[in-house]
Amino acid sequence: MLRLSRLADQVKPSATLAAGAKAKEMKAAGIKVYDFTLGEPDFPTPPHIVEAAVKAMHAGHTKYTAAEGLPALRQELCKSYKQRFDLTYTPDQVIISNGAKHSLHNALAALVGLGDEVIIPTPYWTSYADLVTMTGASIVLVNTTIEEGFKLTAAKLKSAITPKTRLLMMNSPSNPTGVTYSRDELLALSQVVVEHQLAVLSDEIYENLSYDNVKSTCIASLPSMQELTIVVSGASKSFAMTGWRIGWALGPKHVIKAMGNIQSQQTGCPNSISQYAALVGLTSDMKAMNDMRAEFQARRDLICKGLASLPGITVHQPTGAFYAFFNVSKHFGKTLHGIKINDSADFCRAALEKVQVSVVPGSAFGAEGYVRLSFASSREDLQGGVEQLRKLLS
Ligand code: PLP
Numbered sequence: 001m002l003r004l005s006r007l008a009d010q011v012k013p014s015a016t017l018a019a020g021a022k023a024k025e026m027k028a029a030g031i032k033v034y035d036f037t038l039g040e041p042d043f044p045t046p047p048h049i050v051e052a053a054v055k056a057m058h059a060g061h062t063k064y065t066a067a068e069g070l071p072a073l074r075q076e077l078c079k080s081y082k083q084r085f086d087l088t089y090t091p092d093q094v095i096i097s098n099g100a101k102h103s104l105h106n107a108l109a110a111l112v113g114l115g116d117e118v119i120i121p122t123p124y125w126t127s128y129a130d131l132v133t134m135t136g137a138s139i140v141l142v143n144t145t146i147e148e149g150f151k152l153t154a155a156k157l158k159s160a161i162t163p164k165t166r167l168l169m170m171n172s173p174s175n176p177t178g179v180t181y182s183r184d185e186l187l188a189l190s191q192v193v194v195e196h197q198l199a200v201l202s203d204e205i206y207e208n209l210s211y212d213n214v215k216s217t218c219i220a221s222l223p224s225m226q227e228l229t230i231v232v233s234g235a236s237k238s239f240a241m242t243g244w245r246i247g248w249a250l251g252p253k254h255v256i257k258a259m260g261n262i263q264s265q266q267t268g269c270p271n272s273i274s275q276y277a278a279l280v281g282l283t284s285d286m287k288a289m290n291d292m293r294a295e296f297q298a299r300r301d302l303i304c305k306g307l308a309s310l311p312g313i314t315v316h317q318p319t320g321a322f323y324a325f326f327n328v329s330k331h332f333g334k335t336l337h338g339i340k341i342n343d344s345a346d347f348c349r350a351a352l353e354k355v356q357v358s359v360v361p362g363s364a365f366g367a368e369g370y371v372r373l374s375f376a377s378s379r380e381d382l383q384g385g386v387e388q389l390r391k392l393l394s
Contacts, residue, residue, distance in 0.1 A: 065272045
């Protein structure tokens with residue numbers, strides 16, 4: 001048998017995709033599954049964006065673009081960051097990638113490698129650890145608790161810094177907790193970052209999905225932070241465009257240039273048609289996005305209320321993204337419908353096998369004791385899922 005590389009041996013498949021695969025199998029076998037695994041809006045891409053893609057194809061925009069993406073799209077992002085955060089970027093400080101995940105990977109590849117340390121606050125999006133591992137750098141996980149609102153504090157950040165620390169990964173609003181850092185909380189962290197001259201890779205992919213009038217702050221807009229920050233976002237969540245694969249990053253010119261070099265050797269360029277579609281998404285009115293956000297907020301209220309009514313479950317109310325993150329550890333040591341529950345993976349196995357509810361164990365996010373439920377599902381399914389979980393727990 002062919003021997004795999006060291007890198008291939010180290011990288012695990014995405015835990016959320018793996019959990020979703022099992023639910024898919026059951027659905028293919030004709031079983032009704034309440035599938036709350038995957039992190040993608042269940043809404044279709046707005047028709048005017050789809051139309052823009054059709055138009056782009058007919059207009060012959062079916063060739064390679066610049067490796068770093070269409071100048072018009074990069075220019076539009078400069079405009080958007082100026083308008084929303086008063087941040088001045090030029091197009092050579094912007095890169096378009098095949099999804100935000102691709103931008104995250106390229107930023108890490110441009111900034112860290114063997115011998116470097118990257119700080120990741122937990123709970124963290126499951127892909128961060130593997131993305132860092134792929135660069136050869138070491139991961140330093142910094143635990144945050146539900147009592148701290150799942151937020152990294154300046155004191156905890158300070159105590160995790162060593163001479164090898166190069167970069168801090170931030171994600172607000174967060175997957176899996178739905179936590180949104182306030183400006184003041186980010187300011188406190190940024191003071192430590194500036195003092196130690198760390199790089200910050202700020203994943204703001206859920207920036208447009210905030211609830212209760214909470215506003216997300218772009219960390220690059222804080223004093224002295226623009227030159228230390230690579231901001232990542234994209235079209236996947238804001239415009240329900242997960243399959244189109246368009247993400248972007250903004251940062252210091254030399255870092256974006258390095259990311260462009262890497263990207264030019266990796267994929268040539270991002271998908272040309274999707275770039276034209278994303279450009280229309282960014283320049284047209286935001287009604288579809290605002291409607292989607294309003295519906296997510298209603299579902300957030302519904303699911304949090306439902307989960308809180310279940311025995312032995314503690315829910316942390318999310319202010320952003322579309323995940324409910326809840327503690328199930330009161331059930332550890334019990335046997336639920338014949339399955340002994342020792343950890344969050346057991347809980348999720350019991351939920352899927354016994355009541356056909358598919359959710360993701362907290363261990364995939366560095367937070368044992370918790371479970372993540374994506375509420376990017378119909379209200380009907382969310383209500384049904386809660387009742388199924390009630391059956392499991394009663
Ligand atoms: N960052 C976070 C925190 C996510 O949750 C996801 C997708 O689930 C991504 C990035 C990936 O986004 P994209 O589809 O643009 O690659």
